Amino acid sequence: MLDIKITKTANPAAKPDSSKLGFGRHFTDHMFMMDYSRTEGWHDARIVPFANLSLHPAATVFHYGAEIFEGLKAYRRPDGGVQMFRPIENIRRMNNSAERLRLPQLDEEEALQILDTFVRLEESWVPSEPGTSLYLRPFLFGNDEHLGVHSIDNARFVLIASPVGSYYAEGINPVRIMIEADDVRAVRGGTGYAKCGGNYAASNRAGENAEKLGFSQVLWLDGVERKYIEEVGAMNVMFRFGDEIATPMLTGSILPGITRKSCIELLKAEGWTVNERLISIDELGEALKNGTLTEAWGCGTAAVVSPIGELFYKGESFKIGEGKIGEVTQKLYDTLTAIQWGKVEDTHGWIRKI
Numbered sequence: 090m091l092d093i094k095i096t097k098t099a100n101p102a103a104k105p106d107s108s109k110l111g112f113g114r115h116f117t118d119h120m121f122m123m124d125y126s127r128t129e130g131w132h133d134a135r136i137v138p139f140a141n142l143s144l145h146p147a148a149t150v151f152h153y154g155a156e157i158f159e160g161l162k163a164y165r166r167p168d169g170g171v172q173m174f175r176p177i178e179n180i181r182r183m184n185n186s187a188e189r190l191r192l193p194q195l196d197e198e199e200a201l202q203i204l205d206t207f208v209r210l211e212e213s214w215v216p217s218e219p220g221t222s223l224y225l226r227p228f229l230f231g232n233d234e235h236l237g238v239h240s241i242d243n244a245r246f247v248l249i250a251s252p253v254g255s256y257y258a259e260g261i262n263p264v265r266i267m268i269e270a271d272d273v274r275a276v277r278g279g280t281g282y283a284k285c286g287g288n289y290a291a292s293n294r295a296g297e298n299a300e301k302l303g304f305s306q307v308l309w310l311d312g313v314e315r316k317y318i319e320e321v322g323a324m325n326v327m328f329r330f331g332d333e334i335a336t337p338m339l340t341g342s343i344l345p346g347i348t349r350k351s352c353i354e355l356l357k358a359e360g361w362t363v364n365e366r367l368i369s370i371d372e373l374g375e376a377l378k379n380g381t382l383t384e385a386w387g388c389g390t391a392a393v394v395s396p397i398g399e400l401f402y403k404g405e406s407f408k409i410g411e412g413k414i415g416e417v418t419q420k421l422y423d424t425l426t427a428i429q430w431g432k433v434e435d436t437h438g439w440i441r442k443i
């Protein structure tokens with residue numbers, strides 16, 4: 090058990106209007122922090138009033154990008170209680186990301202204790218309007234106070250939280266996605282499977298281009314042959330080819346999403362054939378032309394599932410469905426959200442009540 094020292098704010102903020110939350114714009118009254126040094130290990134676990142961080146200008150994170158993060162949510166149940174969805178999966182993935190970037194790992198039990206303690210303290214910030222939740226953002230970064238390129242001796246773990254609005258305030262509308270033919274996000278052997286800020290920095294250029302052209306996100310191809318589908322922006326991707334559900338296999342350059350994993354488990358339990366395999370851009374093109382590709386969707390914590398209505402590749406546009414969410418996509422959305430918001434009983438062991 091960690092000894093978490095709690096210093097409460099003297100000035101609790103007014104809660105924002107929960108019909109106008111957006112994503113990641115409002116923050117709760119407190120934050121959790123603890124520090125790591127090679128000699129002391131993790132120490133000084135504390136919850137303090139939410140405030141700017143004070144860091145040495147030479148801190149590793151500013152120069153060499155040693156930063157990883159996670160994203161999960163606390164949901165308000167109909168009975169008024171609060172719960173998290175598969176938090177142990179986020180903790181394990183954060184430890185895998187830490188291993189890749191040579192940042193210190195967390196003890197799983199202590200990490201759960203941190204999440205429980207923090208969410209309990211900020212309980213009143215978990216909104217209750219339909220589709221809203223408290224987004225939890227743990228992050229961990231290298232904090233050595235010198236410019237030498239060395240293995241990391243000092244690090245900090247921080248947890249902040251943001252009440253977020255319904256992703257689908259205007260209904261679930263299919264999005265337009267641009268397949269990126271030039272830039273790549275990650276390569277095998279790189280950091281694609283780690284949830285690190287650097288992957289996002291590498292995505293910025295293509296993301297900005299796509300946005301300018303009116304697309305909501307980029308669909309990445311593999312970094313070697315630029316032939317196989319990898320994932321969308323901050324979501325994994327799934328396709329329905331007739332009776333098969335296919336999603337790119339985890340080759341090392343794809344982020345192993347917890348929503349992806351949950352979708353696969355739910356679909357298999359319903360009797361669908363789900364294949365984690367290579368999906369080439371040629372196969373996708375063929376299936377789009379001959380009509381066997383009937384549904385495509387992105388999946389991730391923020392949106393749950395997001396139907397893809399149009400794919401754009403090298404000047405050609407392909408429509409999927411008829412501007413409406415497909416039946417498998419809708420069913421997945423309904424099932425997952427019912428479990429996450431505690432509207433049905435969790436038979437999978439995915440829920441952690443606070």
Ligand SMILES: *Cc1c(COP(=O)(O)O)cnc(C)c1O
Pocket residue numbers: 160284320321322323324325344345346347348349388389390391
């Ligand atoms: C976080 C993330 C996802 C989705 O993962 P979830 O665990 O389902 O939220 C997918 N791709 C990338 C690049 C991500 O950072």
